[in-house]
Amino acid sequence: MHERFVGRSGLAVSRLGLGTASWGRDTDEHEAADLFRLFLEAGGTLLDTAASYGAGASEALIGRLLADVRRDDVVLVSKAGTSGPSGRAGTSRSAMLSTLDTSLARLGTDHLDLWLVQGWDPRVPVDETLSALDHAVATGRTRYAGIANYTGWQTAYAHTRQALLPSAAPIVATEVEYSLLARQVEREVVPAAETLGVGLLAWSSLGRGVLTGKYRYGIPSDSRAASDHLAGFVEPYLDAPSRQVVEAVCRAAEGLQLTPLEVALAWVRDRPGVASALIGPRTAAQLKAALSVEQVTLPVEITEALEDVSIETV
Numbered sequence: 098m099h100e101r102f103v104g105r106s107g108l109a110v111s112r113l114g115l116g117t118a119s120w121g122r123d124t125d126e127h128e129a130a131d132l133f134r135l136f137l138e139a140g141g142t143l144l145d146t147a148a149s150y151g152a153g154a155s156e157a158l159i160g161r162l163l164a165d166v167r168r169d170d171v172v173l174v175s176k177a178g179t180s181g182p183s184g185r186a187g188t189s190r191s192a193m194l195s196t197l198d199t200s201l202a203r204l205g206t207d208h209l210d211l212w213l214v215q216g217w218d219p220r221v222p223v224d225e226t227l228s229a230l231d232h233a234v235a236t237g238r239t240r241y242a243g244i245a246n247y248t249g250w251q252t253a254y255a256h257t258r259q260a261l262l263p264s265a266a267p268i269v270a271t272e273v274e275y276s277l278l279a280r281q282v283e284r285e286v287v288p289a290a291e292t293l294g295v296g297l298l299a300w301s302s303l304g305r306g307v308l309t310g311k312y313r314y315g316i317p318s319d320s321r322a323a324s325d326h327l328a329g330f331v332e333p334y335l336d337a338p339s340r341q342v343v344e345a346v347c348r349a350a351e352g353l354q355l356t357p358l359e360v361a362l363a364w365v366r367d368r369p370g371v372a373s374a375l376i377g378p379r380t381a382a383q384l385k386a387a388l389s390v391e392q393v394t395l396p397v398e399i400t401e402a403l404e405d406v407s408i409e410t411v
Contacts, residue, residue, distance in 0.1 A: 108241050172211070
């Protein structure tokens with residue numbers, strides 16, 4: 098699998114990343130082990146998790162799997178900064194660093210390759226939040242630092258703040274939702290990231306699974322949309338405008354003798370500034386289907402046609 102540098106940093110990652118939000122809950126340890134093995138065998142390196150995924154279950158499961166591989170073979174990304182059950186802000190310096198130490202213990206490692214603030218919290222001064230990144234890099238707990246789910250102006254502020262302080266950790270990456278069904282980041286986040294040299298990690302790059310075409314004729318019983326706790330996550334992309342985009346993807350796939358998954362994933366993977374497109378397969382078959390995109394490059398005409406039909410999602 099090809100690698101790319103994240104923004105203007107020296108951090109190299111596989112251009113497909115393995116997301117683990119379902120690990121430890123909807124994906125058990127045996128399934129996760131199969132996914133992890135297949136991903137590494139295909140040359141994948143970027144493994145994306147967060148302290149909030151499964152209330153730590155994802156990180157704990159990954160920690161057990163990492164015991165059987167060389168640590169240097171994995172680019173390990175985790176996130177911190179969500180509010181707890183009490184509503185207490187998780188982006189304070191104290192909360193961020195405490196969460197990081199807990200993450201490292203679960204993962205069984207002394208460092209992350211990339212640590213991200215998971216979201217902006219207006220209740221906490223952002224300078225305090227970002228100071229946690231500085232300390233984490235200075236103490237070797239993480240090699241690189243970044244942000245996730247920030248708006249354009251928030252991205253610019255965070256990057257500029259870090260760039261102006263000699264001892265601050267540079268913001269090298271931002272993780273945002275990006276797909277043919279979620280192009281809103283192109284308004285401000287993508288231009289800001291490109292200008293500042295910040296690499297994009299695209300989460301839910303298959304439109305929460307909808308762009309695979311699996312929901313064209315109903316909701317499969319084994320799908321996320323049929324799950325009590327995930328239906329609300331998928332439902333926003335089952336509306337009429339989204340169906341038009343899905344149909345365009347399916348027509349393009351038919352003409353190119355590809356799958357809708359390959360078309361949709363290749364589109365976002367090759368968007369300007371994207372260092373890695375994150376996928377969240379639940380089965381080995383789903384992962385193998387996604388890995389096949391490594392051989393796919395969309396014709397310019399198809400790329401432009403998909404941009405036109407999905408313009409409402411910008």
